[in-house]
Amino acid sequence: MLDLMDLADYHPLRVLLRDGSGAQSLAARALPRSVRAAATALTSSLERDGRTLVELLARAVPGTVPVVAGTPAELGYVRSLRLLSKRCQEFLFQHYLLVLEVLGADNTGSLGYAVATMAHRAAQPLVPELNRALHDFAKATDLQHATRAGVMILENERRAGWDPAPPEPGEQMQTEWADEVVASYFAALADRDTERWTELFHPAGHLVGQSGTRPFIGRPRLKVFMDSMLCQFTALQPEVTTVVRTGPASFRAVWSISAVHYTGPEVTLRGAEELLLAADGLIVSAISDWNAAQVAAQLWPGAPAMPSPNPASFDGQRQSNGPAERWDAAVA
Structure with missing residues (x-):
């Protein structure tokens, strides 16, 4: 209608319609309820079978324990449910843009709702159970595959x-100096002080979150790493058990961290930090050695482990009976 009417024609009609138009109409308000009803049919079926949405999203992957079965009908239902939810949210967001164009940003709709609340409504997932399963599956995979993070780009x-x-590291660092650096390193982590933590590094310092993965280089990128860590855990309580010299300017700190994940569970992280120091005591390189998959198992014990794809398979190269072949089978 607005394509054929200017605002002088439309506004009197808008007042006459009031809550009978757009996202305030009876049919539009029924959409979220219909989506949730469709989701309940699936979640109830899975609950009766003792399965979860995360297991269904993981699909049947040969060689994993447990082997997760998902029928074509179930997988198709999930895809349809995701598409339906997406289309409803697209409608709500397009309605927000339409209202923005007609009423302006600092106005209210026909029933008095602020225009900005329409964007907030459009951003809310219509199926909370599916949204949580998508979240858990993604986060579990991040941790399960932490030892491969960025490997494709790095290669x-x-x-x-x-x-x-x-x-360049220093030639010979005093052990007392290293102890002070290690203490400051983990104290800044416990205090959630990103700035103080990044200032312990050389301006071009490296951090490798898992041995062999793509490094974070320079203080701006180190800040990205730390901010991401602090977003994952609302509380971190590190304890350093030993610090030993491994070279003239290198030290290994063995640690454990009691943490609270932002989803609520308490977890324990254990590992070691390999620190290489410059002559002025700044960290030129830090390598974390820890088992992220164990953290994933603590947070999501029911999440099946997906095989990691072989980067070579994306260059048209195949490894017989290797991870790439299992990945191709899973995708197929």
Whole structure:
């Protein structure tokens, strides 16, 4: 209608319609209830069978324990449910943009709701159970595959000749100095002080979150890493058990961290930090050695482990009976 009417024609009609138009209409208000009813049919069926949405999303993957079965009908139902939810949210967001164009940002709709609340409504997932399952599956996979984070990009960068080394370390560091750096490193983590933590690093310092993964280089990228860690855990209480010298300017700190995940559960992280120091005591390289998959198992004990794809398989190369083949089977 608005394509054929200017605002002078439309506004009197809008007043006559009041709550009978757009996202305030009876049919539009019924959409979320219909989506939730469709979701309940699926979740009730899974509950009767003792299964979860995360297991269904993981699909049947040969070689994993447990092997998760999902019928084509169930998988198709999930896809349809996701698409229906997406289309409803697209309608709500497009309605917000329409209202923004007609009423302006600092106005209220026909029933007195602020225009900005329409965008907030459009952003809310219509199926909370599915939204949580998508979240849990993604986060569990992040931790299960932490030892491969960024490997595909890192290998491409190395082939292209881009593999910057950390700055030069000091020749001989005092153990007392290293103890102070280690204490400050973990104290800043416990205090959730990103700025103080990044300032312990050389401006071009490296951090490897898992041995062999793509490093975070430079203080701005280190801040990204730390902010991400603090978003994952609302409380962190580290304890350093030992610090030993491994070279003239390198030290290994063995640690455990009691943490509270932002979803609520308490978890324990255990590992070690390999620190390489410059002559002025700044950290030029830090490598974390810990088992992220164990944290995933603590947070989501029912999440099946997905095989990691072989980066070579994306270059048209195949490894017989290897991870890439299992991944292709899972995708198929």
